[in-house]
Amino acid sequence: MEKAALQSVSAALHAHLRARARAGVRWVYPGSAPLPEAASDPLPLAPAADAPRQAPDPASGRAPDRAALLAAIRDEMGDCTRCKLHAGRKNLVFGVGNPDARLMFVGEGPGRDEDEQGEPFVGAAGQLLTKIIEAIGLDRSDVYIANVVKSRPPNNRNPEPDEIAACLPFLEKQIDAIGPKVLVALGNVAAKTLLKTDTGIMKLRGSWREYRGIPLMPTFHPAYLLRNAEDKRLVWEDMLKVADRYNEDLPPGVKPARPKTKGQ
Ligand code: SF4
Secondary structure, eight states, X not given: XXXXXXXHHHHHHHHHHHHHHHTTOOSOOTTOOOOOOGGGOOSOSSOOTTOOSSOOOTTTSSOSOHHHXXXXXXXXXXXXXXXXXXXXXXXXXXXXXXXXXXXXXXXXXXXXXXXXXXXXXXXXXXXXXXXXXXXTTOOGGGSEEEESOSSOXXXXXXXXXXXXXXXXXXXXXXXXXXXXXXXXXXXXXXHHHHHTOOOOHHHHTTSOEEEXXXXXXXXXXXXXXXXXXXXXXXXXXXXXXXXXXXHTTOOTTOOOOOOOOTTO
C-alpha cells in the first residue's frame, strides 16, 4: 500500500477511535460499523447527558447488534479465574434479558439458586424482582438484569473490593453494550460500586443519580425487602420515578411502562 494511503487509513482509524471514546465506548468489537470518514465525524465533542454508550445506527437510532456485543463480552470472560470467587462457583452468571433494553437492573452477585441455574435473580429475591418489574407494566424479557460480580461469593457474603475490581470491567462493558435509558442499582453494593461512593443505600435511594451520563435510581435490593416488607412502599415510589423516566422519548413501537394501580 502507498505511504499516502496508509496515512489516510491511519488518520481515519484515529478519528474513529476518538469518536467512539467520546461516546463512552472504550473497546472495539470486530463486527462494529465501518470507519467513518475522518473529515465528517458525526459525534459531538461531548456526549449528551443521556447519550447511549454505543454510537447509534443512523437509520434506527440504535446500535446495530447489541446481542453480538454482549456475546463478545461473554466470550472474553471465558471460564473466568480473574478473582478468587471462581473457586466456589458452579456457573458463571453473566446476565439475562433484552439486549436492547431501555431499563437495566444491577444487583450484587449470584446466590445459591443463581449459581445453580446460571441466571441472575431466579431465587426468592428474583421472584420479587420479577413482580416489581411486572408492577410497572413490563416483563423480565423487556429489561436486562446483571450483577456486579458474576460468581457466587461463599455463604452469600458481600463481594470484596478485589473481587469487585476484577469483575467490574465486564459489567461496565455490558452497560456500554446495552446503552440503557435508565439504570436501577439494587442495594448497597451495586449503588456504591456504580456511583463510586461510600454513601450507603439508605441515603442514596430514591433520588436520581448518574452513571456516566445514564440516569441511575438506587433502591433497595429485593432480598432486603424479603426481610423488611414495610419498605416495599419506598421501592414502589422509586419505581414510579423509573417508569416516568423510562417513558420519556419512547420510540414508536416500544412498550411503555404502565404502573399498576391498586386492585390491578
Ligand atoms: S467474580 Fe467475575 S472476575 Fe471473579 S472469577 Fe467470577 S467472573 Fe471472574
